Amino acid sequence: GVQLAGGWGDAECAICLSELADGERVRVLPACGHGFHGACVDGWLAARASCPTCRAPSRLSRAGEP
Template sequence: MAPPAAVAAGEAAASEDQRDGKGRRRRRPDCAGAGARILSLGVQAAVMAAALALFLLFAAAAAILLLHLVVAARAFRNQQHGRSRYRVPETSSSPPPYASRVGLSPADLRLLPCFAVSTSSSSSSPQLCAICLEVACAGERWRALPACGHAFHAACVDRWLARAAACPVCRAAVSVSMS
């Protein structure tokens, strides 16, 4: 064991190293502590850079996937509606099949035969107008279509035939005979 005087001298020397002449504590530069701090900051910076790179990678992948889905959905929607930006337009002069057909003119409608509903025919089996869903009453004006024989209120079927020259029930073409 060391003599007590040597221990006291060692403590005094240690205290002299830590204190300056005015009694203030002096810090000794710790080279190992500064290097560890720099290394720690470097590791933190590397980890943050790696995390940021992964985030940007996943964000870019998600953006590319979203862009692909938008383009595919738009192409599918255009295909469903029968139109395409890249299709060459047709040069034929015939109207497309989806074009609306024109109905009969008022002069053609006057040429179609009409009849009045009698009291005996309405009581035996009530006739129903398929356009307005009303039952035939005695004395009303009805029109029977020549092609198929379906009968309707004259006012109801005239409005229909002005838009489309076909029977509202069976879609048979209605033609006016000039006799």
């Protein structure tokens, strides 16, 4: 799902290593709960079906998301 970053503390996107800023849209993988910038993780998931942080299998459905 997509959430707004807030309460993520000093979290960063494990793909681009930039901070997940408050109010920024973050895509959260349902299997593990790790969050990333949408553009970063979309490219990752196009090539691999796993979380970039923990390698948990991901079957993120983007249907119906804005």
